[in-house]
Amino acid sequence: MFTKIKDWFHNYWYYYKWGVIVIGAFAVILTICFVQCSTQEKHDVRIMYTGPHIFEINEKDALSNAFEQIMDDYNGDGKKSADIMDITAFTDEQISEAVDGSEDEELLIKYAPYTVKQVKNKFASAISGDGYICLVDKYWYDRLKTNDALVPLSDVLGYTPENAIDEYSLYLSDLEFYKFFPDSVGKLPDDTILCFRVLPTTASVTGQKEANKVYGYSQKLFRAMIEFAPEG
Numbered sequence: 001m002f003t004k005i006k007d008w009f010h011n012y013w014y015y016y017k018w019g020v021i022v023i024g025a026f027a028v029i030l031t032i033c034f035v036q037c038s039t040q041e042k043h044d045v046r047i048m049y050t051g052p053h054i055f056e057i058n059e060k061d062a063l064s065n066a067f068e069q070i071m072d073d074y075n076g077d078g079k080k081s082a083d084i085m086d087i088t089a090f091t092d093e094q095i096s097e098a099v100d101g102s103e104d105e106e107l108l109i110k111y112a113p114y115t116v117k118q119v120k121n122k123f124a125s126a127i128s129g130d131g132y133i134c135l136v137d138k139y140w141y142d143r144l145k146t147n148d149a150l151v152p153l154s155d156v157l158g159y160t161p162e163n164a165i166d167e168y169s170l171y172l173s174d175l176e177f178y179k180f181f182p183d184s185v186g187k188l189p190d191d192t193i194l195c196f197r198v199l200p201t202t203a204s205v206t207g208q209k210e211a212n213k214v215y216g217y218s219q220k221l222f223r224a225m226i227e228f229a230p231e232g
Contacts, residue, residue, distance in 0.1 A: 043083035044074040045218045048122055048131030048197075050087040050140045052094045053188055054114070060084045062184035070177065070224045074217035082221070085131045089119045091139050130211065132197045132218040133225075135172060141193045151196045156219050161226060169195040170226070177228040196222050 047067060067082035074080075090098070095111045112118070116139070123140065127149060134144065144150050150168040154160045160167060163174045171176050173190040199215050 004007050023076055042075065042077060043081040044071065045081075045133065045214065045221050046072055046083040046085055046129070046131040047133045047135065048085045048087070048126055048129075049188070049192075050089055050119075050126075051135070051137030051189060051192055052088070052090045052098075052114075053086075053192075054088050056085050059099070059187065063188075064175075066181040066184040067221065067225075069181075070228055071221045074220060085126060085129070087122055087126060088114045089116060089123070089137065089140065090114045091116055091137075121214070127197060128200050130214045130218075132199070133222050134195050134197050134213055135153060135188060135192050136195065137189070138191065138193060141169060144195065144197065149197055151198050153196070157226065160202060165193065169193045175226060175228065177225045177229060180228070180230050194218045195226070 031231045045067075047063075064084050068080040071082060090111055092115070095115065095176055098111065099107055127144070134141075136144065145168060151171070152167045153164055154161070154167070161170060164170050170193070171190070172185070172188060172192040172194045175194070178185050178188075196219070199211060
């Protein structure tokens with residue numbers, strides 16, 4: 001009996017081994033993807049920062065915590081989660097100002113990965129994602145505005161704040177939210193611009209229903225940021 005089974009297996013393996021290998025490989029890949037998707041923490045909202053700030057250790061956690069203190073558990077999973085997507089980016093002028101004529105190679109190497117040329121593709125990819133609340137330097141704000149990627153403040157808030165820069169934006173530093181959290185939000189450059197990005201057309205591909213939910217959650221947090229007023 002055992003010999004027959006062994007002979008059958010050898011015969012089967014001879015003719016079908018590549019099929020078994022391919023199917024097995026797909027099964028492993030699908031299992032890994034399933035485990036990663038099921039264990040990955042889902043955020044309520046994502047905030048995208050793009051500008052000349054290099055985040056130090058724990059700074060992103062502190063920034064997330066500040067947002068989580070003023071938001072609700074929008075997706076109802078029992079945990080408030082604000083994910084920070086950071087893209088450190090310096091224009092040539094900002095690098096020149098930071099270096100200030102220095103020929104220190106280590107200083108020049110420090111800024112090399114953060115030039116506009118180096119991060120523009122990362123920025124283009126990021127604005128197709130779900131980071132609808134944008135904290136950006138003027139250089140990147142101008143590009144969002146030029147490409148019609150912004151929503152008027154009045155569409156999100158129902159009004160345009162008196163301290164707005166234009167119909168699409170405000171300075172983050174003009175908000176009480178910025179002043180109330182000096183060790184997190186307040187560490188961002190005071191000329192950081194706050195704006196809200198349109199729902200990308202790619203949302204229909206990645207999942208319109210889920211995208212609409214996150215878009216709505218982001219609008220709620222955006223309003224909470226602008227209308228934040230410390231008690232007392």
